[in-house]
Amino acid sequence: MLRKLPGDEARNLVSTTPDTAVIFRPAVVRTPAFVTIVIWLSRLIAGLVRLVWRHPIASAVALAPVAVTIAYGWRLASVLVGLVVVAGLSWALLGRASFLRLVGWRLLAWWRLVWVYRRHWQPVLIVSGLGRHLRGRDYLPHLLRVHCDGWADRVTVKMLNGQAVKDWTDRTEHLAHGFGSRTCRVTVARAGRLVLTFPRRDPLAVPLPAAPIPDVTSVGPVEIGACEDGRPLRLKVHGTHVLIAGATGAGKGSYLWGTIRGLLPAMRAGLVEIWALDPKRMELSFGRALFGDRYAADPADCADLLEAAVAVMQERADRFGGLQRNHTPTAADPFVLVLVDEVAFLTAYQSDKSLKLRITAALATLTTQGRAVGVGVMAALQDPRKEVMNIRNLFPDKIALRLDESEQVDMVLGDGARDRGALADHISPVPTLGAGVGYVRLETSPDPVRVRAAYVSDDDIRAMVGDYAPPTDSTPAESIPVQRQDSAPVAREGVSANG
Incomplete structure (x- = not known):
């Protein structure tokens, strides 16, 4: 009959039979439910504080209607939400550049963080080999923040201790396909931190017409x-x-x-x-x-x-x-x-x-x-x-x-x-x-x-x-000859030299 031994007794076991099977079962320490609940609540509060600190505008937009509903009722909250939506649409139509810079890209970054990167972070990094699953626990690089602009997402990551930049550059294809982008580029922000760039669109897909001849006399750039x-x-x-x-x-x-x-x-x-x-x-x-x-x-x-x-x-x-x-x-x-x-x-x-x-x-x-x-x-x-x-x-x-x-x-x-x-x-x-x-x-x-x-x-x-x-x-x-060897058609309408 097989015998289950606590972890401390396994080292004292001496068997003279080579084919004797030994089952090792580590000792189990039961944690009181009160301690578990306190740990979960502390992690929840810390996560909420971190979310509000990193994304104040997105958090305010999400929490303001809830606060108004609790304080004054749903009717006033609905009116305020409608006014905010109308004001935001007007701002987006009349001042698109400032709206995107102050609000639009921040909201998009928050949404991409929650729905794309945070959601798929663990499976993509484990499968690609950038994370480790040891003894029932996942060791993952820390996802710090996401910054969005008109063409790409820039994801700031804190590497695991012992990782090298080459570990990430060798897996750019895994990261790109895992997060739904056509490419991924890795740049070093500072020691231990990387910036992963995931393009959402290609701003260079359309040919550009020749830049105007400069008015200023200069040797460059x-x-x-x-x-x-x-x-x-x-x-x-x-x-x-x-x-x-x-x-x-x-x-x-x-x-x-x-x-x-x-x-x-x-x-x-x-x-x-x-x-x-x-x-x-x-x-x-x-x-x-x-x-x-x-x-x-x-x-x-x-x-x-x-x-x-x-x-x-x-x-x-x-x-x-x-x-x-x-x-x-x-x-x-x-x-x-x-x-x-x-x-x-x-x-x-x-x-x-x-x-x-x-x-x-x-x-x-x-x-x-x-x-x-x-x-x-x-x-x-x-x-x-x-x-x-x-x-x-x-x-x-x-x-x-x-x-x-x-x-x-x-x-x-x-x-x-x-x-x-x-x-x-x-x-x-x-x-x-x-x-x-x-x-x-x-x-x-x-x-x-x-x-x-x-x-x-x-x-x-x-x-x-x-x-x-x-x-x-x-x-x-x-x-002059009619056409050069490298001549090719170029789309001129709706294209500027700045892309």
């Missing part, structure tokens, strides 16, 4: 599109180098022409010079009149133009040495931006080895020494592999458009970028949905930001050439 949260995408070009990687038709030309468009007033004022290398002869050649004699398409001419930029850089370094550390654009020393479309053709696929060495050496020199003296490089390519572009780490700012493989995302944006939500390999290949959409990772921030560059159409480029090209005896603007 230039506005070339919109970020996912609605802020304008302003790309820094002076004092840095930018690498753009994307498959064919991903919209690299939108970033090149958007940058040129934003620098046109500074070019007219003589503060900026754009040197264009266009080995494909299809993208930058469409507006070559803007570049004057600083345009090259033949690989030999590209090598000469890059070496000329190196000479300018070295001459400035000799003059600035010991006098200044940063460059300020002037008419005498303008900011020089070297644009290279399809740089891989010059650095990897060039059959002439001497030209390849010259071009690679010039690009390496410019990207290591150029930005301090006002010489920047913006390069675009399709294949980001190291054997194709072995100097990609010399570009501080990087942009990943639609890529063919998930491994290429980290090649462009750095290790761990895809785990933090930069799903460049998931961008739609349909031009109206994915052209110009990408992820930007800046030197000053390790977290990738989803953006979309505005589409600069053929007509926009013709207008730019007609208004800003220097007067020369070259081909007039009317004889």
Whole structure:
């Protein structure tokens, strides 16, 4: 017969029969009902206080009718509720922005907290492996707060002791599908706390028309599109180098022409010079009149133009040495931006080895020494592999458009970028949905930001050439080719450059 032993006696048990089954039953301590009730009531009161403290507006809206009904009766409460509803609808119609900022997003955050995140928190985290169920008790990361805006929910979480950020970035797909979102992005708020971003809609689903040419003469940052949260995408070009990687038709030309468009007033004022290398002869050649004699398409001419930029850089370094550390654009020393479309053709696929060495050496020199003296490089390519572009780490700012493989995302944006939500390999290949959409990772921030560059159409480029090209005896603007290689339709009605 089997015998049940209390927990303290199990260690003293000695059995000489190997197949003897021993059933261990821990000692049971009965808690008085009074103590259990006090614990439950204290937890309930603490939860209510915490709810009111974190969500004062939502709690007041919910509790005010109850208080009025108890004090004055249901008729007066119904009248007050009706007046509040009418006033709220009027406010929402007449002052939508202020209503959403002060009331609307707070109410939505409270509702999403209760109905979506708090409701599914335990099963999603246990199944995904971010929570633990040990000895009948669940150990879960603490859900602190939910913040909502026009496009996403931001959930602040306190991690369990011993967890790492990688534990969460490895499970973003579990979290996204568990809470009904298409993606999840993980960012570090501070030690032990994370912010999970769950998009509710895609504000970049509609193409953007070209941003207006700025009225102010400036070398940047230039506005070339919109970020996912609605802020304008302003790309820094002076004092840095930018690498753009994307498959064919991903919209690299939108970033090149958007940058040129934003620098046109500074070019007219003589503060900026754009040197264009266009080995494909299809993208930058469409507006070559803007570049004057600083345009090259033949690989030999590209090598000469890059070496000329190196000479300018070295001459400035000799003059600035010991006098200044940063460059300020002037008419005498303008900011020089070297644009290279399809740089891989010059650095990897060039059959002439001497030209390849010259071009690679010039690009390496410019990207290591150029930005301090006002010489920047913006390069675009399709294949980001190291054997194709072995100097990609010399570009501080990087942009990943639609890529063919998930491994290429980290090649462009750095290790761990895809785990933090930069799903460049998931961008739609349909031009109206994915052209110009990408992820930007800046030197000053390790977290990738989803953006979309505005589409600069053929007509926009013709207008730019007609208004800003220097007067020369070259081909007039009317004889520019009818269509560029990357041309795609863009929806113009009801769309602004700010998304």
